[in-house]
Amino acid sequence: AEVRLSGWIHRKRDHGNLLFVDLRDHYGITQVVIDISSPLFETLDKARAESVITVDGKVVKRTAETINPNLPTGEIEVYASNIEVQSSAEVLPMPVFGDVEYGEEVRLRHRYLDLRRESVHKNIVLRSQVISAMRQKMTAQGFLEIQTPILTASSPEGARDFLVPSRMHPGKFYALPQAPQQFKQLLMVSGFDKYFQIAPCFRDEDARADRSPGEFYQLDFEMAFATQEDVFAAIEPVLHDIFVEFGGGRDVTPYPFPRIPFDESMAKYGSDKPDLRNPLIISDVTEPFRGSSFGIFASNIEKGSVVRAIPATGAASRPRSFFDKLNNWARDEGAAGLGYIVYGEDGEAKGPIAKNLDADRIAQIKEITGVANGDAVFFACDKELAAAKFAGKVRDKVCDELELREEGMFKFCWIVDFPMYEEDDDGKIEFSHNPFSMPQGELEALENQNPL
Known part of the structure; x- marks a missing residue:
């Protein structure tokens, strides 16, 4: 041919x-x-x-x-x-062929060349395919795709607005939306039952790990007269099917996804966004240390601290340098160190903490944490929230060091029952969650109950 x-x-x-x-x-x-x-x-x-x-x-x-x-x-x-x-091409500032990685500055300056690279090209195509699949799945559930305004009034949502000066109204500015929150709620008030859009969001922020700086897009949707379970039931099949279709053959959590209360998530995983591929579970071992001869923990417990234990499966066979490395890491994270107990294959407990605890307390810790001979346990001692967060970091670090994370799968869950408020460092009460949420107990609870 x-x-x-x-x-x-x-x-x-x-x-x-x-x-x-x-x-x-x-x-x-x-x-x-x-x-x-x-x-x-x-x-x-x-x-x-x-x-x-x-x-x-x-x-x-x-x-x-x-x-x-x-x-x-x-x-x-x-x-x-x-x-x-x-x-005819001239000599190129960056070649398209090959696997050489260039810095972001070079790639963005010559974006037309960067977009020709196979990996970047595939990502753009994948993005288009995912958005198309989202539209089909949302529309099939009766959602209407509606575009909301881009030039709007300022509505602070926790980030700084991008401002656009108005030529027609000197000295006044439009704001680019951080999210379509108010507009989609207006749609519900106006009688539209189900709305969605692939929404552009603009936030004038730095690129911290927990922030989305600049411009990004999100699948945004809203439902009228809906319960929490209605919302979950609408989005779960969309997420599940998207990851099955585009996840490269990896296993995906079947829906309905597990529901984990916030307090349980912080207690077990030390995070409100736990990676469930990590098999390690944090335990509360405050009581075995209360009144013990391990003075540092015992005295802190008397002052209101708690002790969290992080298991380390199979770590007893690791050399002393393994534990020293984690201790130095903990100090870099701002902790005083990282105490531990090693349960040898012969059942003997070793380590600095074990030397200062009686056998019954050591056995209690082993029972509470569920570890076996050949495992180790690391400890975090601090006020409850600080201990939980640090234990979560230790959990992730130990998992990575021992290579315990399950690969080839996506594990989804919902974290529910978030606190509505929290105290900041100055004791001031502030929102710990999106203020556009319905509190449990509704308006009566909001007006009459202690916010904490």
């Missing part, structure tokens, strides 16, 4: 009597072959990588030994009969 292909020269390989050119376009790579005796050889030999060419030629089946199973077009090649150079 005769074909005409247009695209970019990805790379060239000169095999003496034949010149092989990988021609790249949106759909992939096709191998083009030119004989050295052809008048086209000189034209193509001079063309640099990333030059744009149009090739006319004949599709030929490759021989068995030259088939490339890594390419969708790997069973064929095109013998060129005519080549036209549409645009």
